[in-house]
Amino acid sequence: MPSIAKPAVLHPSAQRNELGLTLRDYEGSMSTLCAGCGHDSVTAAIVRALWELSVEPHKLAKMSGIGCSSKTPAYFVTGAHGFNSAHGRMPPIATGANAANRELLYIGVSGDGDSLSIGLGHLCHAIRRNVRMVYIIENNGVYGLTKGQFSASADVGTKSKKGEANRMAPIDPIQLGLSLGATFLARGFSGDKEQLVPILKAAVAHRGFAIIDVVSPCVTFNDHTGSTKSYLYTRQHRIRATETDYVPPATEILTEISPRGETAVTLHDGSVVRFSAVPADYNPSDRLAVAKFLQENAADGRIVTGLLYVDEATPNIHEMNNTPAKALTSVPWSKLCPGAEMLNALQEEFR
Amino acid sequence: MKPTDVQDPNYYHKVVDCQWGCPAHTNVPEYIRLIAQGRYTESYMLNRKSNVFPAILGRTCDRPCEPVCRRARVDTSPVAICRLKRVAADLKGEYGHLLPPIPARKNGKHIACVGAGPASLAVANDLMPLGYRITMFEKSAKPGGLMRSNIPAFRLPGSIIDEECGVIIDMGVDVRYNTPVPSLRGLLQEGYDAVFVGTGAPRGKNLEIPGRYDTDRIHIGIDWLESVAFGHIDSIGERVLIIGVGNTAMDCCRTSRRLGGKDIKVMARRPRDFFKASPWELEDAEEEGVDILINFAPKRFVLENGRLVGMDFERLSWDVQAKKSQTLETVFFPCDDVILAIGQENAFPWIERDLGIEFDKWDMPVLDPTTLQSSLPNVFFGGDAALGPKNIIWAVEQAHQAAISIHNFCEGIPVTDRPPNGMNLISQKMGISEWSYHNDFNPAPRQKMKHVDLVERFRELNVEVELGFSPEQTAREVQRCLNCDIETEFTPKRCIECDACIDICPTQCLTITANGDEAELRTRLSAPALNLEQAIYASAPLPQTGRIMVKDEDVCVHCGLCAERCPTAAWDMQKFEILISLAGTQEWNTALVPA
Numbered sequence: 001m002p003s004i005a006k007p008a009v010l011h012p013s014a015q016r017n018e019l020g021l022t023l024r025d026y027e028g029s030m031s032t033l034c035a036g037c038g039h040d041s042v043t044a045a046i047v048r049a050l051w052e053l054s055v056e057p058h059k060l061a062k063m064s065g066i067g068c069s070s071k072t073p074a075y076f077v078t079g080a081h082g083f084n085s086a087h088g089r090m091p092p093i094a095t096g097a098n099a100a101n102r103e104l105l106y107i108g109v110s111g112d113g114d115s116l117s118i119g120l121g122h123l124c125h126a127i128r129r130n131v132r133m134v135y136i137i138e139n140n141g142v143y144g145l146t147k148g149q150f151s152a153s154a155d156v157g158t159k160s161k162k163g164e165a166n167r168m169a170p171i172d173p174i175q176l177g178l179s180l181g182a183t184f185l186a187r188g189f190s191g192d193k194e195q196l197v198p199i200l201k202a203a204v205a206h207r208g209f210a211i212i213d214v215v216s217p218c219v220t221f222n223d224h225t226g227s228t229k230s231y232l233y234t235r236q237h238r239i240r241a242t243e244t245d246y247v248p249p250a251t252e253i254l255t256e257i258s259p260r261g262e263t264a265v266t267l268h269d270g271s272v273v274r275f276s277a278v279p280a281d282y283n284p285s286d287r288l289a290v291a292k293f294l295q296e297n298a299a300d301g302r303i304v305t306g307l308l309y310v311d312e313a314t315p316n317i318h319e320m321n322n323t324p325a326k327a328l329t330s331v332p333w334s335k336l337c338p339g340a341e342m343l344n345a346l347q348e349e350f351r
Numbered sequence: 352m353k354p355t356d357v358q359d360p361n362y363y364h365k366v367v368d369c370q371w372g373c374p375a376h377t378n379v380p381e382y383i384r385l386i387a388q389g390r391y392t393e394s395y396m397l398n399r400k401s402n403v404f405p406a407i408l409g410r411t412c413d414r415p416c417e418p419v420c421r422r423a424r425v426d427t428s429p430v431a432i433c434r435l436k437r438v439a440a441d442l443k444g445e446y447g448h449l450l451p452p453i454p455a456r457k458n459g460k461h462i463a464c465v466g467a468g469p470a471s472l473a474v475a476n477d478l479m480p481l482g483y484r485i486t487m488f489e490k491s492a493k494p495g496g497l498m499r500s501n502i503p504a505f506r507l508p509g510s511i512i513d514e515e516c517g518v519i520i521d522m523g524v525d526v527r528y529n530t531p532v533p534s535l536r537g538l539l540q541e542g543y544d545a546v547f548v549g550t551g552a553p554r555g556k557n558l559e560i561p562g563r564y565d566t567d568r569i570h571i572g573i574d575w576l577e578s579v580a581f582g583h584i585d586s587i588g589e590r591v592l593i594i595g596v597g598n599t600a601m602d603c604c605r606t607s608r609r610l611g612g613k614d615i616k617v618m619a620r621r622p623r624d625f626f627k628a629s630p631w632e633l634e635d636a637e638e639e640g641v642d643i644l645i646n647f648a649p650k651r652f653v654l655e656n657g658r659l660v661g662m663d664f665e666r667l668s669w670d671v672q673a674k675k676s677q678t679l680e681t682v683f684f685p686c687d688d689v690i691l692a693i694g695q696e697n698a699f700p701w702i703e704r705d706l707g708i709e710f711d712k713w714d715m716p717v718l719d720p721t722t723l724q725s726s727l728p729n730v731f732f733g734g735d736a737a738l739g740p741k742n743i744i745w746a747v748e749q750a751h752q753a754a755i756s757i758h759n760f761c762e763g764i765p766v767t768d769r770p771p772n773g774m775n776l777i778s779q780k781m782g783i784s785e786w787s788y789h790n791d792f793n794p795a796p797r798q799k800m801k802h803v804d805l806v807e808r809f810r811e812l813n814v815e816v817e818l819g820f821s822p823e824q825t826a827r828e829v830q831r832c833l834n835c836d837i838e839t840e841f842t843p844k845r846c847i848e849c850d851a852c853i854d855i856c857p858t859q860c861l862t863i864t865a866n867g868d869e870a871e872l873r874t875r876l877s878a879p880a881l882n883l884e885q886a887i888y889a890s891a892p893l894p895q896t897g898r899i900m901v902k903d904e905d906v907c908v909h910c911g912l913c914a915e916r917c918p919t920a921a922w923d924m925q926k927f928e929i930l931i932s933l934a935g936t937q938e939w940n941t942a943l944v945p946a
Contacts (some may be wrong), residue, residue: 002915003784005907007792007857010876011426024857036849036918044854059851191848219918231847235895289906 001032012219018054024053027074033068036090036223037232038190038216039138046107046136047194049200050077061097062106062307065090065119068145069111069138069216078254091126091135095317099133101327102318105204106133112153113143120152124174130208130316134200137173137211138190140218141229148221159226161296168315172298174308178291183316184210185290185309186244189234190217192305199307201246215303234303241293242284242306284310352869352889352899355839360774363927364902367835369416369432374748376403376931379416379432382635382786386439387829394439396923398447400932402516402749403473407498409437410507410817413421413598413629418605424882428797430831431820432735438825440511442534451540453522458482459762459929463543468496469743470549470734472519473750474757477934479522481758486543487524490531494520497551497735498743499832500577501599503606504813519732535702544700545757548702548716549750552695552735556662562652564657569652572599572692579606580813588687589613592662596648597627600692604641608814609820615645616684618664621673635816639805649679661685695740700894706730714738722766723753731756754934772931776925779837786924788837790911792857792917793830822870832910838927841900843890845921848898853924858906861913866892866899876903893943 006027014022025048031040050060057079066087073082080260081104085093094108115123115137126135141154150158153173154166176186184206188196196214201209214277215234217223223230226235250268290309297304317323328336357363365371369379378397385394398405402412412433420429429812464471467489475485493499494516498507520526539544549559555571563569568588572595578584580867580935587610593600596619604615617636619626622645626633637643647664663683691937697715702708709717709726714733723731724781733753734746779787799819808814820828853861860880866872866889873880873887880887880903890900914922 002855002912003786004791004910006855006911007910008794008910009792009857009906011859011903011906012424013878013881023859034918035916036851038849040854040916041850044850163485165873191850192851197713217849219847223847231849233894235848 002030005030017051017291019056019303020325021051021054026057026077028073028078031072031075033071033269034144035219036219037068037296038140038214039072039341041076041190041193042109042136042138042196042216043072044198045188046109046199047076048193049197049204052197053201053204055092055105055204059104061094062266063090063097063106063108063133065110065114067111067143067219071115072138073107080110083115088114088117088122090114091119091122091131092280094133095126095129096275096318099328101329102132102309103327105115106131107204108133108135110135110137112137112139112151116152116173120163120171124176124180125178127182127211128136128180128211130183130314131207132206132318132319133209133210133314134203134206135209137213137325138216139173139213139260140216140222141170141239142218142222142229144218144221148218149216150329155228158228159224161224163226172294173211175291175294175298176293177211178287181314182309183208183209183314184307186210186212186307187303187305188214189213189238189303190214191231191307195240195244195305198244198246200308202244202310205246206310207312208314210268222310237301238303238305239297240306241282241297241304241308244307287311299305304316352866352872352887352900353886354843354891354899357776357838357888358774360772360929362886363774363776363836363838366907366931367927367929368419369419369430370929371735372415372419372836374745375496376748376753376929377401377416378727378836378928380437380832381928383430383432383435383829383832384750384834386435386825388787391439391442391552392446392449395443396424396446398436398439400750402744403476403519404469404498404743405436406511406515407507408743409433409435409440411498411502412436412744415744420621420906421835421906422652422831424813425833425908426794426796430713430801430833431797432822434800434817435825435828437817438820440912441819447691450518450522451732454482456482457484458535460484460544461539461542462545462547462757463488463538464547464549465538465552466490466496466548466736467494467516467526467528467732468549468551468734468746469498470551470746470750470753471496471547471660472516472535473747474547474549474733474754475522475524476519477754478757479519479524480784481935483761483853485524485717487526488530488532488538489526489528490767491655492528492576494526494528496549497573500735501573501602503576503581503602504603505605505609505808505816508813508815510799512717515800528885533701536706536709539706539729540618541624543729544593544761545731546733547753547757548730548736549734549746550699550736550738554696554698555691556694556696558649558691558693560651562648562654562659565654565657566652568659568687569689569691572690573695574601574605575690576606579610584610584897585812586611591615591687591688591690592684593617593692594688595619595692595694597692597694598629598632599627600690600693601632601636602694602699603690604636605639605782606812607688608639608641609809612688615641616686617641618647619643619650620667621644622646622669636795638802639808647682648676650677653683659687659689659925662689675893695735697739719766721752722756723749723770724756724760724766729760729761739832751933755932757890758934770936772932774931775928775930776838776840778928779911779924784915786837786911788924788926789830789833789911790837790924792833792908792910793827794829795827798824813895831846836927837909837911837924839902839907839909839913840887840923840925841890841902841922843893843900843923845919846890846893846895846900848893848895849918851916855916857910857912859902860905860906860907862901863893863898863901864901872901873903876901878903880905
């Protein structure tokens with residue numbers, strides 16, 4: 001842990017967002033994670049994405065469970081709401097919170113242990129319910145808090161720090177999500193914020209459950225030769241299947257996109273989006289094709305990153321349940337809970 | 352960009368803005384740290400090594416270090432570097448045993464110094480420990496030169512001058528007081544191995560306008576201050592006009608205030624942004640009730656029956672850059688006395704022009720600005736006499752350089768062979784997240800110097816106005832220093848590009864990115880590096896991706912968090928010390944540096 005708090009000093013050319021806030025205003029308390037932990041970079045990417053989107057801190061709820069990953073909500077946006085649940089229980093807590101107040105932005109931060117072992121069942125059902133939230137899995141393939149045992153996302157053949165190889169097949173949250181009907185699936189790498197920040201912004205804008213699986217190396221227990229989740233291995237085996245940038249809704253701009261190389265398009269606010277060619281047959285709305293692409297690349301030992309699948313059509317939890325357009329928290333208590341008489345009347349209907 | 356060469360002593364030296372900005376390169380962060388540790392004597396001696404007169408400069412320095420202080424770019428006010436120097440001087444203990452030993456056996460070389468001001472004394476300070484015999488000629492009865500005659504005692508008490516000059520003279524300098532040198536030819540004929548001219552800029556500029564010579568109530572600023580300093584003048588009229596708005600003008604108006612002046616006006620030709628006086632000297636004068644009037648150009652002195660009654664001024668209107676003016680009207684200001692403080696000039700009536708010393712069209716000696724040697728090889732210049740009026744700290748630095756030249760000259764080494772500077776770079780790591788320096792950032796504002804109250808300070812001419820910092824103020828002010836000498840030293844081959852340093856840096860100084868031209872690279876950093884005065888560091892290519900680490904030095908607060916968050920110790924905090932060579936690269940100079 002650092003010896004001092006981060007000095008409250010700004011670079012003279014530090015910029016402000018639409019709310020007049022600087023990047024520093026989206027920070028949280030000092031990280032107590034190991035120096036060099038990928039999770040801290042994910043935190044920094046979240047800070048940047050929220051700052052760029054000018055998210056109002058009091059309109060944000062940070063949700064987490066247990067694990068190194070689940071400590072990270074403490075390290076961004078001190079002014080936000082938050083809930084640190086029991087191990088693996090973040091998805092149902094977030095579902096309940098979202099049901100009660102649909103006007104908040106929910107960012108869940110979990111890990112491969114929290115989501116793919118103890119909390120796997122809860123995760124599956126949150127996906128099915130298409131709860132509107134950003135669900136980040138900081139995936140490092142080991143249980144860092146208990147000194148580096150393999151987790152459920154460890155690849156076959158990856159080696160522990162002592163040299164022992166893992167023999168059980170991994171759970172890939174992206175392939176899992178595809179099979180369960182998830183509506184937003186992306187994979188990032190903590191060492192590449194240029195890719196991760198736009199993915200996070202797109203996930204915030206998504207109207208359903210957005211899973212971002214982030215390869216986030218454990219610098220203490222899983223960054224050695226033989227590990228398939230080290231900084232070096234990830235850099236050597238990663239491919240960027242898609243290029244992601246988030247463009248806020250605005251009037252249409254028409255242009256010709258080159259099938260090869262980059263095409264730059266200037267947006268209404270003067271910023272420039274560069275369109276890069278993706279594999280010619282890649283279609284991020286074709287669930288089957290994406291599954292095939294992922295399986296083939298996984299078999300070849302490649303780590304596919306980018307915004308991989310997106311579906312804006314499937315109804316989310318509120319649409320499926322016909323809930324009011326406003327948050328339940330804004331509905332008067334007498335209407336929300338009409339009393340024993342109404343309950344009795346309701347029950348009479350079923351006798 | 353090519354990878355930055357941090358082995359070049361100048362790279363990190365430039366990061367230490369104060370030290371780089373100081374003509375004599377005083378190791379400011381280290382002396383402030385020594386004060387923080389209560390090691391005042393060592394702090395004083397570290398100062399003395401480079402600036403020779405810490406107690407004098409701690410009260411009077413022009414402070415070129417402060418405007419460039421990194422703290423000013425971080426929270427508007429620089430560290431009170433100058434007044435902390437005074438703290439070290441005020442609280443120091445015995446230091447005689449720390450001075451360099453003076454060899455009993457001399458080296459056989461005999462140097463003459465003309466003038467006993469800061470330049471000559473600093474030359475003596477550097478050369479006496481090397482075994483030189485020095486004879487110093489001084490026209491007045493006491494040493495100190497313009498430090499004594501032109502800086503009023505309420506800013507710089509005589510006892511302070513006596514002490515710091517005395518230490519050097521006591522090294523065995525043969526000072527001939529009340530002995531002006533009427534002829535350089537005569538001096539050269541006495542057979543000295545070298546002559547150093549440190550006679551200052553002794554002539555105040557005159558103002559040739561009507562009425563100038565029709566009264567004796569018009570005074571030349573520096574001559575008048577000297578007469579006050581030596582007790583020849585002890586009063587002035589109630590209404591005084593000061594012409595000019597430099598630091599001498601400030602000393603004149605404040606001195607007038609103490610000699611009976613009640614209505615004192617400083618008349619400036621141009622607007623305030625173009626004043627020559629240091630802002631703090633202007634503030635001190637205004638605190639004492641002096642009026643500073645802008646846009647008035649002197650036109651003529653007005654006399655009635657042979658008596659000065661006032662002055663006519665043209666009121667001017669300036670363009671934005673204060674280059675062109677228009678006269679609006681003529682305004683009369685009544686007065687009893689006028690003091691002219693519009694600058695100083697050099698004067699060398701005692702140097703014969705056929706000795707081989709070349710003079711330029713401004714009647715200044717032609718010198719090599721590095722060696723300070725004149726066209727007569729055994730004659731050297733320093734201080735205001737050399738390259739025109741500057742200030743004490745420049746005089747000291749020129750004296751150091753002249754002493755090197757004189758030493759080379761006497762040893763038969765070409766004077767252009769300048770001894771190289773060295774550097775030390777030592778890790779400050781004591782353990783995990785533990786450093787041997789205080790790395791926390793203290794948001795305290797700059798401490799305000801306490802002054803003697805306005806009644807008490809006018810009671811006597813020599814009541815020192817500034818009281819010095821209290822222990823509490825000192826404790827707060829030392830913590831404002833950003834430790835710019837503790838450098839972020841980067842080892843590219845250890846970096847795994849985890850981004851931890853970039854994420855933790857409070858001032859967005861760090862970026863890992865593809866290499867490019869410096870100008871282009873500056874635009875695409877975590878925060879654009881717009882301050883072109885400050886370097887950006889570029890590393891060698893990083894092992895995993897071939898990108899480079901870039902650091903914008905501009906507002907790094909040297910907190911060490913990059914090094915604390917680095918999992919591979921690619922970043923380390925290392926104390927940089929530049930080893931400035933002085934004449935003879937004296938052993939005692941380096942041995943003094945505290946571990």
